[in-house]
Amino acid sequence: MELKDAIRNRRSIRKYLDEDISYEDILEILSLGILAPIAGNISHYYFIIVKDPEKISKISELAGQDFIKDANTLIVIISDDNKLKSLYGGKGQIYAIQDTAAIAENILLSATDKNIGTCWIGSFDEENIKNLLEIPKDKNIHIIISMGYPNEKPKESIRPNLYDIIFFEKWGNKVYKPQFYPLFKNIKNITDYFKRVFEKI
Known part of the structure; x- marks a missing residue:
């Protein structure tokens, strides 16, 4: 595994x-x-x-x-x-x-x-x-x-959406700054991008 x-x-x-x-x-x-x-x-x-x-x-x-x-x-x-x-x-x-x-x-x-x-x-x-x-x-x-050895089917794990609990550089900041994350510098709407990525994890 x-x-x-x-x-x-x-x-x-x-x-x-x-x-x-x-x-x-x-x-x-x-x-x-x-x-x-x-x-x-x-x-x-x-x-x-x-x-x-x-x-x-x-x-x-x-x-x-x-x-x-x-x-x-x-x-x-x-x-x-x-x-x-x-x-x-x-x-x-x-x-x-x-x-x-x-x-x-x-x-x-x-x-x-x-x-x-x-x-x-x-x-x-x-x-x-x-x-x-x-x-x-x-x-x-x-x-x-x-x-x-398990004798039950475990419940689904309930966790928050990762995007909701991540800040950038300081508490409360949801604003993405390309100079810190050059990999994504060509993406226009980084907020939507991160939401889509986090939902797949």
Whole structure:
């Protein structure tokens, strides 16, 4: 699958087939996940692969999301935020969130490439999940990703028209200036042109 197809096909999947995802596929997905950009090139993140149905069911309860219990695998993304805070102060917390989010997106796209459905879970009882998985108190759970082979046709993704959210050179400016974009200098009505292009994406 080409990258652009994986991006277009990725959806949040909440219904899964009763089929096992191999550790080989999971490890390949995680190996691509950690190629995401991270602040200062500092390794501060960890993963827990959860396949035990009892633990998955308990995490489903602690997240208040019933669909999670039917997932074959959960990936719990953990960060030692203090590693970044010691270098970047208060910004370290923000960088930890950004880093794990970038890693998570790589995981979602890599799973999509293998026709594995995923859902990004950001709301959960962190302290009780830490206790369940014996995660040290000084570590933070940022994201949980549920995984399974899809058993549903995903809904269409609703996104704004790209033209409506792009400005040129400064906030609010919709005026195209050919000197900045010479490729389009011979096009008379650039606004209509961009609208047509964006509608095709």
